[in-house]
Amino acid sequence: MAVQLFIPSYRVEECLDQIRECLEAGWTGLGFKTVEFEEKWRDYTGLNNAHFLNSATAGLHLAVKILKETYSWNDDDEIISTPLTFISTNHAITHEKMKAVFADVDEYLCLDPEDVEKKIGPRTRAVMFVGLGGNTGRYPEIVKLCKKYDLKLILDAAHMAGTRLNGNIPGKEADAVIYSFHAVKNLPTADSGMICFALKELDDICRKYTWLGINKDTYTRTNESGAYKWKYDVDYLGYKYHGNSIMAAIGLVQLKYLDADNQYRRKIANWYDEKFKSSQNISPVPIGQGCDTSRHLYIIEVDNRDELLNILNENEIYPGVHYRDNTEYPMYAYGNGICTNAEFKSNRILSLPIHLKMAKKEVHMISEIIIRNAKQVSS
Numbered sequence: 001m002a003v004q005l006f007i008p009s010y011r012v013e014e015c016l017d018q019i020r021e022c023l024e025a026g027w028t029g030l031g032f033k034t035v036e037f038e039e040k041w042r043d044y045t046g047l048n049n050a051h052f053l054n055s056a057t058a059g060l061h062l063a064v065k066i067l068k069e070t071y072s073w074n075d076d077d078e079i080i081s082t083p084l085t086f087i088s089t090n091h092a093i094t095h096e097k098m099k100a101v102f103a104d105v106d107e108y109l110c111l112d113p114e115d116v117e118k119k120i121g122p123r124t125r126a127v128m129f130v131g132l133g134g135n136t137g138r139y140p141e142i143v144k145l146c147k148k149y150d151l152k153l154i155l156d157a158a159h160m161a162g163t164r165l166n167g168n169i170p171g172k173e174a175d176a177v178i179y180s181f182h183a184v185k186n187l188p189t190a191d192s193g194m195i196c197f198a199l200k201e202l203d204d205i206c207r208k209y210t211w212l213g214i215n216k217d218t219y220t221r222t223n224e225s226g227a228y229k230w231k232y233d234v235d236y237l238g239y240k241y242h243g244n245s246i247m248a249a250i251g252l253v254q255l256k257y258l259d260a261d262n263q264y265r266r267k268i269a270n271w272y273d274e275k276f277k278s279s280q281n282i283s284p285v286p287i288g289q290g291c292d293t294s295r296h297l298y299i300i301e302v303d304n305r306d307e308l309l310n311i312l313n314e315n316e317i318y319p320g321v322h323y324r325d326n327t328e329y330p331m332y333a334y335g336n337g338i339c340t341n342a343e344f345k346s347n348r349i350l351s352l353p354i355h356l357k358m359a360k361k362e363v364h365m366i367s368e369i370i371i372r373n374a375k376q377v378s379s
């Protein structure tokens with residue numbers, strides 16, 4: 001029986017009921033369920049604002065763009081970022097003609113605050129923190145650095161739906177927090193995301209940008225009265241980035257089960273941990289202090305990653321790698337060689353299958369193959 005890295009789970013009947021409401025109301029686009037999902041997301045996270053998008057990639061782009069315009073940053077100004085992330089993170093910076101300056105990662109595979117501080121220069125405007133796999137790493141120290149040096153903070157929370165830090169959802173300290181609800185994330189819809197700006201003014205601007213720069217969405221206009229409801233102004237050269245009601249309908253159901261689902265993910269992680277405890281050849285990536293992780297990922301470090309990957313594939317087990325060092329790609333090659341830990345880890349890490357359809361016996365079966373075949377971790 002094959003075991004995949006991720007398989008999204010949906011409460012099919014409940015999702016269909018929510019979607020049916022959209023179809024019967026004749027409203028599948030922006031508004032209706034998107035409004036409800038935004039409200040529920042604000043309640044759940046305690047963040048001030050939430051705007052539903054068609055992806056986290058769109059959100060990361062708008063976070064950089066709107067902060068850049070609001071605070072009058074210049075082209076080639078710098079945002080400190082991690083080389084160990086999905087390429088969306090760094091493309092958002094590059095698209096806005098700013099420079100991603102790479103800082104190294106620590107044992108949590110998140111930005112290392114000490115290296116971040118070394119990378120701060122006269123053109124540094126912000127830090128982009130990725131909570132890899134749902135892990136908060138040393139996020140509180142990054143928050144302090146941003147305060148000390150008056151830098152903006154963008155939290156790429158694509159893996160962090162439901163992550164708590166010391167009992168609270170992190171993100172209130174950041175200027176923008178971006179979640180992903182892509183099909184393989186831990187809160188899967190099919191494709192969507194959420195952006196949470198700290199400031200209401202920026203949330204207002206963002207809502208125009210996600211709908212071509214138009215200053216009034218069709219849902220608001222439909223619910224207005226008077227002969228002029230067809231008329232709107234266009235304030236910005238915007239994008240088509242907003243989310244739709246079908247995705248929000250699925251998201252609303254997923255959100256109800258998010259904490260329980262994440263708890264099960266942590267249980268899977270504990271089963272792996274228990275198995276690997278006795279093996280010196282396998283180092284599971286640690287979880288940051290005070291972090292109750294969403295457990296989007298379960299990552300181990302081994303000496304013979306590529307060999308082990310092949311062995312697992314031969315056994316119809318399909319792990320992943322999160323991530324290849326971004327400075328290996330041509331457009332970020334200028335950063336190659338400066339983040340030695342990221343480069344080192346990137347060749348040694350393996351993300352093991354973790355999803356809600358897995359039971360203890362699969363975890364044991366996978367663990368045993370790994371224990372038999374992993375080579376000594378040298379540090």
Ligand SMILES: *Cc1c(COP(=O)(O)O)cnc(C)c1O
Binds near residue numbers: 089
């Ligand atoms: C998946 C992912 C994104 C992009 O999310 P989409 O919703 O697919 O656009 C951004 N950052 C990280 C770290 C991711 O893993």
